[in-house]
Amino acid sequence: MMRKPEDCTLMVVDDTETNIDLLLDTLGPEYEVMVAIDGATALEHAKASPPDLILLDIMMPGMDGFEVCRRLKQDARTKDIPIVFITAMNEVLDEHKGLALGAVDYITKPFNPAIVRVRVHNHLSLKLAKEALADQNASLEERVRERTKELEQTQDVTIQCIASLAETRDMETGEHIRRSQHYVRTLARHLRNHPRFRHALDSSLFIDQLFKSAPLHDIGKVGVPDRILLKEGPLTKEECEEMKRHTIYGYEALQRAEKGMSGQKSFLSTAAEIAHTHHERWDGTGYPRGLKGDEIPVSGRLMAIADVYDALISKRSYKKAFSHEKAVSIITEGDGRTLPRHFDPDVLEAFMKEAETFRSIAKRFCDGDPL
Template structure:
């Protein structure tokens, strides 16, 4: 049995002869419901069933077919039901008006029963095909969403696994990773709110900054324990070795990016930038490349403020924890020399947010 033979056709016409002809043409192929007026047709739809297709005359006593069509297209349950006008009105403007109201076809009386049957079948087949494609698209969209979630989770697992590896080598991190993550995101949002770096600080990129921030010290896994874990101040030679963690981290992440095969859009791009450039200084006196000003990647300039602030307020073997006010004073003093002035201003704008983050993820 063809799928059209299971469909319901509603015939609306005030002429008994027209109802007889259309019903006789269609009843061997479809379930046929008839109505002699627009009002009766709307009642049939409410009390009997919503049809799959409607054959609608224009000239009727209580309301004409145009009005019936207008009502049908306004109702949620019938707005998608295809309407075919079957009318003796043969003027082009009548046909144009009917199609403009949402009808899918316009058949002029007298009509050929075979043509009417063929047009109905074609329309129902088209609707069935559209429905099939819509369902396929929904299935495809669902699969894409599932795949996107899988990729997102895989990226997060990769980041946290690498960050945890770095954390095991450094006994001073504690909740440092979580705090710097939130500092970075807050700074990026404030920069955007104040009109800075609008192209780079999209929602997607800020999310990547947040997710990549835990890898900022990944290069420390390559630093010898006697230097990384030294309880006292490093010698000049030891500090030179310590500084190599920026390049070591960048090289490790570059290799990871190469395995992904897309260095420009890889989710590890920001992690590489942060790892390599967080110790650069605005005046060019930083390391490893002595970059200055806006030649330093924005991600590195943001992390520099976040990382230094957290180091200042955290207790270390070689120093006590500074107060927020003292850390703030050091950051403000370093604006334009150590730090990007815009990022420092962003910090000043949201210092209460920094205080809240530090409390929420404090070390115990």
């Protein structure tokens, strides 16, 4: 509930007893009034128990009112207290100086008690309204943060569920999804200051989008027939071509989904890009479009090496799981294939430098026996 002006505390700062008594008679019946007879005492009291408004004389021994005002405005504990100068100094330059220091009003002596009461009431009402607005804004911001967090959690769970559906169709696991996310983020963070990648990875928001998007890289597998997806033996040429179309199915589905979203580029756009390009190869021998070199989006280049590493260390119906060392050796040196030339050389170098991080991620989200 918003406070009322009459609930406020004032401080009168003046070195003359007569002036203090007059202000107490004027304001005492409506407000609790503190008194300080010099600048040093006023500063001490204001910091210890901040009043809601200060009525401040200028001509005082030792520290004058201008200096008191300046110090109050420099201190975070007291800078927002409204200050009303009430003084016999009636020159325009004096008034200008007082207001320039941050005072909200300037009243000259001798003053009219009725005018002082009205001005004090008005300044207190304004202060309390500002406080109420600040409280309301803080409450609204907290509600927005909570709602945003709920939406993000819902989004993340939905992504995981959809991705898990695709992965379980070809006997992969939800742990594969989590590993892939962390592999991609590891590479992105390593390369974010690299001259070739700085333009794409300089944003923490984009790296977060990569992390969210990675689980959807194989979402297109839901469009591949079971007779091909679950086949234990070698695929025919025709079956291989159909399997490759999962990159197109995923891309088209995610693009359709993104069209329903307004505003800035969403994670679905990044997800569509990853789904479409994570099987492209640096030497141009990949699919579905045979992109080469920098034609391949950065997201696809990162996902490519993450996907191959995880495929190598994972057990499949047609292969055993390789050790971490063997997987790294195949990726960096090959095993009779031209595998190293499939990857962006700088991404491959980042993988080599982060190899132990990949091992740690694989252990953390392990399907079975640790590497």
